[in-house]
Amino acid sequence: MTDRLRVLISADLEGVSGIVHVVETNPGGYDYERGRALMTAEVNAAVAGVLDAVPDADVRVADAHGTFRNLLPEELDRRVRLIRGKPRPLGMMAGLEAGVDAVLFIGYHARAGAGPGVLAHTISDAVLDVRLQGASVGEIGLNAALAGHFGVPVVLGSGDDAACAELRALVPAAVTVEVKRALGQAAAETLHPQEARDRIRRSAAEAIGRRNRVRPVPTGGPVETEIDLYGPYTVDLATLVPGVSRAPGGRTVTFTGEDIVAAYRLIQLVVQLGQIKPG
CATH class of the missing domain: 3.40.50.10780 (Dipeptide transport protein)
Structure with missing residues (x-):
């Protein structure tokens, strides 16, 4: 130390x-x-x-x-x-x-x-919005x-x-x-x-x-997460990941992270899926 x-x-x-x-x-x-x-x-x-x-x-x-x-x-x-x-x-x-x-x-x-x-923007052009606990964040x-x-x-x-x-x-x-x-x-x-x-x-x-x-931003868990995605194909890919669901409307996926670290990692993965184009 x-x-x-x-x-x-x-x-x-x-x-x-x-x-x-x-x-x-x-x-x-x-x-x-x-x-x-x-x-x-x-x-x-x-x-x-x-x-x-x-x-x-x-x-x-x-x-x-x-x-x-x-x-x-x-x-x-x-x-x-x-x-x-x-x-x-x-x-x-x-x-x-x-x-x-x-x-x-x-x-x-x-x-x-x-x-x-x-x-x-938020992370990538593949993302239209990210919400944690219902609040939009960048x-x-x-x-x-x-x-x-x-x-x-x-x-x-x-x-x-x-x-x-x-x-x-x-x-x-x-x-x-x-x-x-x-x-x-x-x-x-x-x-x-x-x-x-x-x-x-x-x-x-x-x-x-x-x-x-300066106080740290308070965090807790579980973290309800929603991501609005530009491409419907990315939604299709993201729902192949265990725990990720499609929300009504065709452009939003949802999942729950046990804490912000778990949610953050899954957000990164979904963003990377947005770089994949249909074969």
């Missing part, structure tokens, strides 16, 4: 300053390499802020966008450990299982159906709940104004860094990247300094 502060930074890409279009976030897009460089720089700013506050903190970074292979390892702050690649049991929140004292969300976006929100809500299961507070989030508002609604005491203001799904008024990084660094140090004032 160690007495060092343990911090997990979960990093997405759509909420990074300057990013407004899907071609900037997907491998093969003409501006993807620029996007991943901007993402890496914002993560480094968050790392610097954490270590400004607690110089000997143990910091892990979970690459949490798409392939989970976006951050440039050679450009990442050498004082951290990088978690990359998929699949992995806790997805965007890999590292929680190793024991963590505080979580930071960097580059996050609003949930599907929220708006205006830059590149707002990646912010899912990941904050998962952190809460482990007793860990989300102390900071960065992204557009919609993403920041979504986190504050769940965790009022969290520090948020608005790096752009959404004008639509693919348009924003954005800070200069260096200004965004400066604000993230200052805010990360502030968030770590006041982490004891």
